[in-house]
Structures are given as structure tokens and as C-alpha cells.
Amino acid sequence: MLVSVLILCNREKYLNRxxxxxxxxxxxxxxxxxxxxxxxxxxxxxxxxRWIYHPENRGRRIAINEAVKHLKGDYxxxxxxxxxxxxxGWDKALMKIAGQDGTASxxxxxxxxxxxxxxxxxxxxxSFLGFGSNRDYREHSDRGVVCEGQEMMxxxxxxxxxxxxxxQDFNEDWAHWGFMGAEWALKNWLCGPLPKPIRLCSTVICxxxxxxxxxxxxxxxxxxLMQLAKLYIAGKAPDQQRSLKWLIGRIGPxxxxxxxx
Numbered sequence: 001m002l003v004s005v006l007i008l009c010n011r012e013k014y015l016n017r018x019x020x021x022x023x024x025x026x027x028x029x030x031x032x033x034x035x036x037x038x039x040x041x042x043x044x045x046x047x048x049x050r051w052i053y054h055p056e057n058r059g060r061r062i063a064i065n066e067a068v069k070h071l072k073g074d075y076x077x078x079x080x081x082x083x084x085x086x087x088x089g090w091d092k093a094l095m096k097i098a099g100q101d102g103t104a105s106x107x108x109x110x111x112x113x114x115x116x117x118x119x120x121x122x123x124x125x126x127s128f129l130g131f132g133s134n135r136d137y138r139e140h141s142d143r144g145v146v147c148e149g150q151e152m153m154x155x156x157x158x159x160x161x162x163x164x165x166x167x168q169d170f171n172e173d174w175a176h177w178g179f180m181g182a183e184w185a186l187k188n189w190l191c192g193p194l195p196k197p198i199r200l201c202s203t204v205i206c207x208x209x210x211x212x213x214x215x216x217x218x219x220x221x222x223x224x225l226m227q228l229a230k231l232y233i234a235g236k237a238p239d240q241q242r243s244l245k246w247l248i249g250r251i252g253p254x255x256x257x258x259x260x261x
Contacts, residue, residue, distance in 0.1 A: 003091045003161070004073030005032040008063050009041075012081030014209065016044045022079070023048060027089035034081075035067040059176020065169045073164065080158040084207040093204050094161040097149055101166070102197040103188060105152060106159035106206040119156065120200060150200045153189075153251045155181030159206035166196055178221030179228065186232050189247050191239045 005022055009015060019032055023046060032049045038057025043049060052070060054063070068076065075095055086109065087093070097104035108119040157180060168187055170180060188196040231237050232244045 001028065001075065001095060002073040003028065003030045003075045003077055003095065004071035004164075005030055005077045005079060006064070006067055006071060007032065007034045007079060007081045008037055008060050008067065009034050009039075009081045010037050010057060011039050012041070014083075015041065015081040018079070018081050018083055019044045019046075019049060021084045025085045025088045026091045028091050028095075030077075030091060031072060033067060033070060035063055037063040060180060061170040061172050061174065061176060064180075065172065068167055071164070075161055075163055076167065077161040078158055079206070080208065082209045083158060085159075086205040086207055087203065090204045090206075091161075094201050097199050097201040098161050098163060100163045101194075102199050103155065103160055103162040103166075103184065104199050104201045105155050106204040107200065107202055108156045108159060109205050109207045111207075111209050118205070120202060148200070148202050150202070151251055152185070152198045152200050153247060154185040155198055156208075157181050158208065159204075160184075174227060175221050175224040179225045182225065182228055186228060186244075186247075187237070190232060190242045190244065191237055193241065195242065 003026070007015070007018065012018075015034070019034070022030065022032060030048060032046075034043055034049070034051040036051060036053040037059070038055065040053045043051050050070075052067065054066070064078075075091075075098065077091070077094065085106075090106065094104040094106065110117050110119055160181070166188065168184075170183060174183075185198045188198065229244075232240065235243055
């Protein structure tokens, strides 16, 4: 099985470190496609690495929809250019958890100008669902036992894998980047005849350094999440066959389950 690694890139300081790490720690066959969205830089030379350059910065949603057309693998792995896999054999482990019907997420060792934290679970920020605060935006390992293959409501922004057969394009009418993990998760959980689960691969850890995006479309991120919430609360997403209430009942924190919609 070939795993296609997709890195969307716009001025990434650690790009070649990320590429080298992925090549060194993969247990099986991988290819890496770097998609330059609006800027270009030197790429580590290796037969397993390709790149595509688009001169205009169009944002991650448009770029990823275009880039996946060029992937050759049976599985797609989405990762940022400022990450590092801390576990060898990440590709085989994620592939096993994803199967052919779901998406497997790494645990994230996260830095963004504050104390590092290990993130296992991801949930939808409750304030955008119309109730509560964002205190429980991320559930951490101290909230209970973390199990391999445990279902998650949402996804982090990177370090997740799925079979190519379940690919669905992102909505290009929304912000150019931001909350793409939430969009992917809601689409897979709630749309189509059967849910396509989001599962945690707790044994695989991705170090995410974080990045500041000084781009005009950053301010649209919050609007994107509100549009997502409105769409799925109303049950009006394309081919939506399950409600957001169903997902909260299956996975969400216990205190959410009595919410009046």
C-alpha cells in the first residue's frame, strides 16, 4: 500500500526538516507531494518527493482540492510543513486505524507560544453550537482513559489519514483556511448512508510547532465555523442523514447531551 503525504506550503521555515523526518520514520512506501500555494522554496531532493507550484495564494481549501488530484497513493496523509512525527511506523499504524471507511488522527504535541500540551481528543467549540463557553474546546488526556481507535467528534488541522476512496472536496466558498478538521469530521460523520468514523491513533504522536498566518483571510475563520454549525444544526448539509444531536449523543461530553436545540 502506498501512502501519499500532502504538504500544503506557503513560506514554511521547517519544510525540509518535516520532509526528512517523514522519510526517515515511515515503515512502508510513501510519496510526498509539496503543493506551493503562492510562494516557492527549495525542496529536499529525493525520488519520493514531488512538488507543484501555483503562483497565486488561493488558500488551503482550494489548494487541497487541487492537490489531491495529483496523489497516487491508496491512503492520503495530511500534514503541515512545520511538523515532526515522533513515532516510527506512523504510516502503518494510522493505516490500520483508518481502515477503508474512516479517518485516523495522530495525537498532537502542540506548541504555540505557550506551555506544550499533548492533545488527544478534538471537539467542536460549544460556543459556536449556541451554548456554553470554549473551556472544553479540546479534551486532554486527563479527562479519562485514552484508547487506541477511540472515536472523536472532530479533527486537528493536520496529521490525519484516510483511504482515497472516501475523499470529499472542501467547501471553497468558506474561509481559505481554518477549521478544516471540523469540516471534514462533520461531513464524514453526518453525511452519506453510513457514518465514516473519525478515530484516534493514540500511539502515533505528531509534534506541531505552530505558525502565525499574517494573511487577509484569517479573520474569516470564525465565520467559517459559525457557517458550519448553522448548516449542520439545521440538517441542510449536502446528503446529511444524521443530526448534530446524534453526534453529540454518541461522542460529546455528558454535559452537552441535555442541550435544547
